[in-house]
Amino acid sequence: MAVQYPSDGSNFAFFTTRASILHYSNQPGCNSLRVSSPADPCFFKPTNNNVTILPKSYIADIEDYTVMIEHSIRGHATSIAIRNGVMDGELVSFNGTTIRKITNATRMASNPYAAGDIFTVQEILTAAGANLDAPSTAPGANKAAGETFRSSGIVIVIIIEYKNVAFKKDTLSYRYLPQVIDGNEYKVVENIYNTTDGSFTFIDRHGIRLVFQQHGTIGEFQFIALLTSLIASLALLVILYYY
Structure with a gap:
């Protein structure tokens, strides 16, 4: 069983x-795939006889697993387009x-050979102030039994904030800003149809869901824009003076 599910995703x-x-x-x-109505006796029901292959179990040392994060930024009104592999950044705690x-x-x-930034799961948890x-x-957690985040799951939003580096043309930097969404749990059920016997x-998976959000303010110096602003400012001063 793979720890990451699905194996790849965008922004999460x-x-x-x-x-x-x-x-x-x-x-x-x-053949449950040919069933057209819940009234059909062949309709699949979770109450049907089942065999437990794996009872409720925990992934050992999940905190030691590593995550590689790749991202890029493109200016809306500029020609800037750059990936994080050629920028400097930092991981910032909560x-x-x-x-x-x-x-x-x-x-x-x-x-x-890293194309992105590699962190351990523990580094991300520490930055977010989370302890599994x-x-x-979570409202649905079994608080009487002392259910933990490791059991119920947890959601962490990681904001990636971009900005220009002062006095360096076309040079950007970024920060990872992780934060726990309080009260959230997360689970997903992976459904596998076995074609050999139907x-x-x-x-049933519970775990850590990372959600990435990108934002920031970036720009580039344009002499024509500066000149236009100076001329407009001088014209405004003249108008105010004569007024």
């Missing part, structure tokens, strides 16, 4: 912390302190 990533797997055999003489500075040298030190073993704040396998 999900890592399993808890999972269980059930196998549902097709009823004799039935309280505003810098956890790690990111440069080409640091990327190459961890992996000479803390009691879950059975179903359900993987």
Whole structure:
């Protein structure tokens, strides 16, 4: 069972912390894919006989897994288009302190072939101020049993903020700003249809959902725009003087 599900995604990533797997055999003489009505006796129901392949289990050392983040930015009114692999950045914690500075040298030190920024899951959790073993704040969590975020799941929004580097033409930098969405849990059920015998396998996953949002203000110096602004300012001064 892969820890990341789905294996790739845009603007989000999900890592399993808890999972269980059930196998549902097709009823004799039935093909559930040909069923057209819930009244059909072959209609698939979760109450059908099932076999537990994997009871509720936790992924060991999920905090040590690594995540590579690639992103890029393009100016709306400018010709700037650049990817994070050629920019400097930093991972900033929820309280505003810098956890790690990111440069080409640091990327190459961890992996000479890295196309993006590599973090451990623990680094992201620490930056967001999250602890998987803390009691879950989700309304649906079993608080009487002390259910944790590792069991219920957790959602972390990571804002990627871009800005120009002062006095450096066409040079941008960025910051990762992770934050826990309080009260949220996250689960997803992976449904696998087995073509060999028409059975179903359900993987119930709870875990860490990372949601990425990009924003910032970038620009480039244009002499014509500066000249136009100066002329307009002088004209306004003249008008005000004569008024």
